[in-house]
Amino acid sequence: xxxxxxxxxxxxxxxxxxxxxxxxxxxRTDEVEVRAVHDVTLTIERGExxxxxxxxxxxxxxxxNVLGCLDRxxxxxxRLAGRSVADLDRAQLALxxxxxIGFVFQSFNLLARTSALENVELPLLxxxxxxxxxxxRARATRTxxxxxxxxxxxxxxxxxxxxxxxxxxxxxxxxxxxELLLADEPTGNLDSRTSIEIMGLLxxxxxxGLTVVMxxxxxxxxxxxxxxxxxxxxxxxxxxxxxxxxxxxAERATLDAAEQQARLA
Amino acid sequence: MSTLARGWLIAAIALRAxxxxxxxxxxxxxxxxxxVASVVAMLAVGNGARASIEGQVAALGQNLLSVSAGSSxxxxxxxxxxxxxxxxxxxxxxxxxxxxxxxxxxxxxxxSIQAVANGRNWSTTVAGESEAYLGIRDWDLAAxxxxxxxxxxxxxxxxxxxxxxxxxxxxxLDPLGQAVRVGNIPFVIIGVLESKGAGIGGGxxxxxxxxxxxxxxxxxxxxxxxSLRSFNVQxxxxxxxxxxxxxxxxxxxxxxxxxxxxxxxxxxxxQQEIADTANTITGIITLLLGSxxxxxxxxxxxxxxxxxxxxxxxxxxxxxxxxxxxARPGIVQLQFLLEAMLLSVLGGGIGVLIGxxxxxxxxxLADFTPVVSPGSIVLAFxxxxxxxxxxxxxxxxxxxxxxxxxxxxxx
Numbered sequence: 233x234x235x236x237x238x239x240x241x242x243x244x245x246x247x248x249x250x251x252x253x254x255x256x257x258x259x260r261t262d263e264v265e266v267r268a269v270h271d272v273t274l275t276i277e278r279g280e281x282x283x284x285x286x287x288x289x290x291x292x293x294x295x296x297n298v299l300g301c302l303d304r305x306x307x308x309x310x311r312l313a314g315r316s317v318a319d320l321d322r323a324q325l326a327l328x329x330x331x332x333i334g335f336v337f338q339s340f341n342l343l344a345r346t347s348a349l350e351n352v353e354l355p356l357l358x359x360x361x362x363x364x365x366x367x368x369r370a371r372a373t374r375t376x377x378x379x380x381x382x383x384x385x386x387x388x389x390x391x392x393x394x395x396x397x398x399x400x401x402x403x404x405x406x407x408x409x410x411e412l413l414l415a416d417e418p419t420g421n422l423d424s425r426t427s428i429e430i431m432g433l434l435x436x437x438x439x440x441g442l443t444v445v446m447x448x449x450x451x452x453x454x455x456x457x458x459x460x461x462x463x464x465x466x467x468x469x470x471x472x473x474x475x476x477x478x479x480x481x482a483e484r485a486t487l488d489a490a491e492q493q494a495r496l497a
Numbered sequence: 498m499s500t501l502a503r504g505w506l507i508a509a510i511a512l513r514a515x516x517x518x519x520x521x522x523x524x525x526x527x528x529x530x531x532x533v534a535s536v537v538a539m540l541a542v543g544n545g546a547r548a549s550i551e552g553q554v555a556a557l558g559q560n561l562l563s564v565s566a567g568s569s570x571x572x573x574x575x576x577x578x579x580x581x582x583x584x585x586x587x588x589x590x591x592x593x594x595x596x597x598x599x600x601x602x603x604x605x606x607x608x609s610i611q612a613v614a615n616g617r618n619w620s621t622t623v624a625g626e627s628e629a630y631l632g633i634r635d636w637d638l639a640a641x642x643x644x645x646x647x648x649x650x651x652x653x654x655x656x657x658x659x660x661x662x663x664x665x666x667x668x669x670l671d672p673l674g675q676a677v678r679v680g681n682i683p684f685v686i687i688g689v690l691e692s693k694g695a696g697i698g699g700g701x702x703x704x705x706x707x708x709x710x711x712x713x714x715x716x717x718x719x720x721x722x723x724s725l726r727s728f729n730v731q732x733x734x735x736x737x738x739x740x741x742x743x744x745x746x747x748x749x750x751x752x753x754x755x756x757x758x759x760x761x762x763x764x765x766x767x768q769q770e771i772a773d774t775a776n777t778i779t780g781i782i783t784l785l786l787g788s789x790x791x792x793x794x795x796x797x798x799x800x801x802x803x804x805x806x807x808x809x810x811x812x813x814x815x816x817x818x819x820x821x822x823x824a825r826p827g828i829v830q831l832q833f834l835l836e837a838m839l840l841s842v843l844g845g846g847i848g849v850l851i852g853x854x855x856x857x858x859x860x861x862l863a864d865f866t867p868v869v870s871p872g873s874i875v876l877a878f879x880x881x882x883x884x885x886x887x888x889x890x891x892x893x894x895x896x897x898x899x900x901x902x903x904x905x906x907x908x
Contacts, residue, residue: 300821303902330823357824358823358824
């Protein structure tokens with residue numbers, strides 16, 4: 233059941249960013265025991281771009297929650313950047329999320345009636361030690377600019393399109409300069425063109441060295457990743473490298489050119 | 498330092514959340530506003546009542562014991578205290594001579610009488626007193642002088658007028674040196690008293706409406722009687738009041754030859770006891786009024802708890818987001834606790850202002866001065882803070898205990 237990692241370590245010597253060993257996550261509802269994640273062993277090196285695929289109920293979301301330190305394994309070992317998280321309490325896990333992990337969700341999960349800038353600042357409010365106010369603002373501004381939303385900093389989510397909201401969410405995930413970006417169906421609520429934009433942003437971050445782990449059930453979205461892990465019934469059934477990932481930047485250029493031609497014609 | 502900065506930051510987040518729901522926040526605070534305002538106003542009214550009664554008791558004089566004759570009965574009709582002829586001038590003198598710890602004694606005879614002066618007629622009370630009377634009653638003269646010990650000894654026909662009597666007889670004119678006929682006896686007016694106002698101890702009469710003359714003169718010329726209505730005793734020290742009272746009682750029983758099974762034929766009025774009783778009563782009134790206010794404060798606190806619980810449920814997703822990006826449970830708890838506290842503290846502040854306003858209004862509308870003590874303000878404000886913590890704790894803990902995964906999924 234356990235699949236070996238095919239990926240080549242990128243950062244020589246440094247501990248892998250994610251190391252799962254015989255990981256189980258079991259839910260107990262009434263009398264029934266549900267093994268949402270069952271005996272998973274998985275290593276993800278720094279700089280990888282991994283898609284976790286599977287049908288609903290395959291355990292990929294549960295695995296994602298464990299990876300994101302939102303949930304704790306029932307048994308087995310999870311080392312994040314070389315450090316076991318098994319015996320951390322809720323406060324320590326929160327701090328770990330704040331420092332090491334950026335989250336991107338399918339439904340964006342921005343604070344309503346709160347400007348894009350303040351949404352991006354949010355993780356910095358909870359950093360230890362405290363980031364001074366001016367620096368928070370500066371970092372949030374810089375990060376929003378890097379995702380191409382400089383002009384919409386003071387818009388609230390309801391004034392932004394889905395793609396723009398997801399870019400705000402990505403900026404929020406990046407503002408703490410995390411070591412790991414976790415994206416849960418980041419294009420699930422977006423049309424195909426906007427999806428390409430968002431995948432382009434994630435690819436750009438990965439090219440810059442950030443480890444990205446993404447949950448998706450769409451094959452064509454997984455095709456942007458360098459490695460695809462497939463789950464079924466809580467276990468990994470396939471884990472292989474994607475030799476030729478799709479390039480969002482190239483596709484977008486093609487798309488733009490085609491549009492240009494259509495307009496000229 | 499960093500903790501303080503973080504505290505401010507969380508407070509700012511809490512304040513922003515409250516401002517987002519202005520209507521709801523103000524209505525929630527209203528419960529605390531009404532509670533604190535009523536506590537402050539009611540304690541002010543209670544304290545005002547106490548101060549007013551204390552003032553009236555103090556106006557009787559310092560460490561005053563008043564010994565009055567018992568009531569006389571004729572055909573089953575009780576003629577009231579002081580009507581019997583059991584107290585004599587000898588009793589007063591014996592008390593002053595034999596009971597230790599007494600500062601002064603002033604025998605007293607009174608009679609309702611017609612006074613004529615300046616061509617006007619006025620129905621008033623003549624009171625025969627000793628020269629020590631004003632000192633005992635802690636009463637000052639507005640003009641002129643009190644009669645002397647010599648005037649008492651010689652039964653001089655001199656009079657000191659109460660302020661109301663002086664005004665009724667002379668109006669704006671200066672009564673000093675003028676003559677007043679009291680029951681057809683001419684007296685020379687040598688002094689006018691300061692106004693003391695209506696109060697307890699005046700026997701239901703206006704204390705300012707009287708003519709004071711030496712008791713010797715009054716007994717010889719006006720009442721024609723050797724018996725006293727009463728005599729006032731000033732005790733040297735407040736601590737001796739009860740002891741002196743007991744000794745006077747024993748002395749008078751002995752002088753009146755009362756057997757052990759006979760009732761006293763005199764009454765002793767102890768100012769200290771009246772003051773203590775009045776204090777107890779006003780204390781109970783204040784407590785009662787304060788409790789009524791406190792009930793609305795508690796109701797306000799429950800209102801805060803209710804709204805905070807609704808708020809935590811409504812904002813479950815927001816809590817999930819904050820936790821996902823790294824807000825520790827303690828910080829989430831602090832945010833919601835601060836929201837509850839801001840509601841109650843702001844409500845408390847406004848409530849204090851309104852309570853003081855109500856006290857002022859009572860003062861303006863009624864002939865009564867409520868006393869807003871700093872203590873009651875601190876108390877009401879402190880209690881409202883405590884209510885914020887108490888009623889905010891449970892919702893805040895509920896928020897902190899949310900599972901981030903569940904919270905993020907919440908619709």
